[in-house]
Amino acid sequence: MNYSNQINNEGFSIINNVYTENEIEKLILLIENATQNDSDNATFRKSQDLFAIRQFHKEVPETLDFIFNENLNEIIESNFGKGYFITKSIYFDKTEKSNWFVAYHQDLTISVNKKIEAANFENWTVKQNQFAVQPPKEILEDNFTIRIHIDKTTKDNGALKVIHNSHSKGILRIENLDFDNEKETICEVEKGGVMIMKPLLFHASNKTTNNERRRVIHIEFSKHELPSGLEWSEKTLLQNN
Template sequence: MNYLNEINSEGFIIINNIYSNVEIENIILEIEKVTENNTENSTFRKSDGIFAIRQFHKEIPKSIEFIFNEKLKKIIETNFGEHFFITKSIYFDKPEKSNWFVAYHQDLTISVNKKVEIENYENWTKKQNQFAVQPPNEILEKNFTIRIHLDNTTKENGALKVINKSHKKGVLRTDNIDFKHEIETICEVEKGGIMIMKPLLFHASNKTTNNQKRRVIHIEFSNQKLPKELKWSEKTNLTF
């Protein structure tokens, strides 16, 4: 089914029933196998409010066969084509009593292999031995993100809220948005469902209020070539 018109128009779409309960349990099992006795890994972030794994598809490689089932591969192929690849992945585990929240923002950086001075590549950072940089807008505009929901996600346990169509306005500071005149959507997603979104879509997450955890796998995709001096540090090709 073609969802691209809605993704391009609104900046996101929610599609439920992508994974069976068995597939979700298999993904969770692979995560638990790696993390149970290995919480000191440099790509892991653990606090009272959240547990996160950066470079998820590299740290939990056996989960990939369950994540990219036939339904998801068909959605990617039908809506985006066969030439997209993974550029970044993060696992978020928001515990039942989490008071962790994220203010409205855009996803403006990509993960690369090193820092070099290149025109229109700016705002360099380095976290956990990973370089990140803000590329030109045309790269961000062509990328997309898929969020895989391992639990029912509602407004009570920190579902994303987004500003519809905000991805069309380019890179903005939040104080340049008149939120009173914008459409905000709470993106509730069922366990086994996905959300596809554009990186420039403004999104945020509230605190958990219902004592139910929220586990999400966030995977970013691109089909863009970088300048010859740079490489995508987490690049992983897909097989269809």
């Protein structure tokens, strides 16, 4: 299960058949139980177009045993090595009626415990008592994201679009990307598959047009310690690391 060349060269990789139908059904059941019992939680965001759970691995920790199955643990270790930990997770449920889309962007911020002065940490924001900051480029270049697909995801229900190798250009304003000479891919993923991507890869998603749900668990990973006094606010160690 070595996809590291593709991840390093293209900025992403799609791996299907990571989870069995049974594992996906168990994840769905755990998520549904959590949302029914705690709908007033501040980390739960609900609108007509989207339902999201921020800090997902802390809000629904019983999912972790199913998420980090033998296949995913092998994928992480064989492609990235040991020492990585969870830094952020979000569950997205893009509904059948969704007319919500996301324009091309890079994932430039990390979640931290507080705001302090630190060299090359900039563009601070705070949302729902959660501090976010843009760290040095070297941290973003080394991090990775895994998106677990609970539903079959196609061009018709909001699959991500990506620009190949755009992660290698550093932090870039979108208007400085020459779209006429870039390769774009729509990342269709089977139910039970995953997409691995680098944070600096330009990505976007379209509106849903086929009235089918698109549920995704988005997990970000790092192995970097932050400057003294600053901590990853959602840091969770992996059991196999």
